[in-house]
Amino acid sequence: MKNKTITIKSIIESEFINADILEITNELKQHQLYDFINSCLEQINLHIKQKNLSHNRKGILNVAPIGVMMLVKFNEYFRELSKNGEITEKEKLEYLLGNIMKRLLIQVVKVVPKNEKQAQLKHIVSGLTDACKLYQYDFEKLSEFLNTDDMVLELYASLESSESISSSNNSELPGLILKHDSTEALNLLCTIFKKEQITEEVDKIKLLFENPTENLAITFNENKKVHTLQFLAVLKNSGLISYHHCGGFYQVFSCHVKNFDLNFLNGKTPQKRIDAVRKLKGWFAQEEYFENQLRQIIDLRHSA
Numbered sequence: 001m002k003n004k005t006i007t008i009k010s011i012i013e014s015e016f017i018n019a020d021i022l023e024i025t026n027e028l029k030q031h032q033l034y035d036f037i038n039s040c041l042e043q044i045n046l047h048i049k050q051k052n053l054s055h056n057r058k059g060i061l062n063v064a065p066i067g068v069m070m071l072v073k074f075n076e077y078f079r080e081l082s083k084n085g086e087i088t089e090k091e092k093l094e095y096l097l098g099n100i101m102k103r104l105l106i107q108v109v110k111v112v113p114k115n116e117k118q119a120q121l122k123h124i125v126s127g128l129t130d131a132c133k134l135y136q137y138d139f140e141k142l143s144e145f146l147n148t149d150d151m152v153l154e155l156y157a158s159l160e161s162s163e164s165i166s167s168s169n170n171s172e173l174p175g176l177i178l179k180h181d182s183t184e185a186l187n188l189l190c191t192i193f194k195k196e197q198i199t200e201e202v203d204k205i206k207l208l209f210e211n212p213t214e215n216l217a218i219t220f221n222e223n224k225k226v227h228t229l230q231f232l233a234v235l236k237n238s239g240l241i242s243y244h245h246c247g248g249f250y251q252v253f254s255c256h257v258k259n260f261d262l263n264f265l266n267g268k269t270p271q272k273r274i275d276a277v278r279k280l281k282g283w284f285a286q287e288e289y290f291e292n293q294l295r296q297i298i299d300l301r302h303s304a
Helices: 008-015 021-030 034-053 064-083 087-111 114-134 139-146 148-157 185-195 202-207 222-237 249-256 260-264 270-278 283-303
Strands: 175-178 241-244
Touching (some): 008 021, 008 087, 021 087, 034 064, 034 087, 064 087, 064 114, 087 139, 114 139, 185 283, 222 249, 222 283, 241 249, 249 260
Antiparallel strands (some): 175 241
């Protein structure tokens, strides 16, 4: 396990480009949150140190309770700001603390061995989910607050091509599931991928549906980024496709397509990027076109 101390400074430097560290720390001190966050980080670092010194280094870091305390503390403070009518300050602080929490989770997951990353992430998210239920928080708002899509995408991007955020079972890489009863459906879907010039590597597309055991390093056509994202958006909404061993449809492509998050998502969350391409001129015509393409697969069910 990597022995790197997590500090407020390291979080700010990693999360905010060209950030004024003094300005941000002063903001946290103004709201009397700096010392609290610092104490939480000290406890997390203590857990990391104890695990490094332990003879038995296996098992997750039990840091979820600390994450829960941070979530509760921040949410109660946001409620106070809302009650006092300080909405602008609340929104500003939500952005700041959400990104700090996201970066903290990334740094915690990064310090554990690769075969423990998925279990560690699930441990933390499970604790935060329980907190949402007990304190009646909105889980969707928690996901927005932590920017979980960006978090998972970055964790995938930080790994070598042969690694994944998975358990020690190498078969548990992200993959796709085709919800269709025709044996010709997958071949037809791959034909569409090639016909629409999304990728020539249709053999690798097929492997996405066969419980991939390694990073497939698929090359998508970077000259047709918007076209590709619009197709994926329609495919996702078609009901034909599901996914496994990850938290979302686009995470499969982030893991297996070269430079997907950088060149296709432009560093944004999948939702924000897809919302952007939906707003482009001609979206509805393109959506109808792709729906007609995919309807060929749906119709196979009746002729198979």
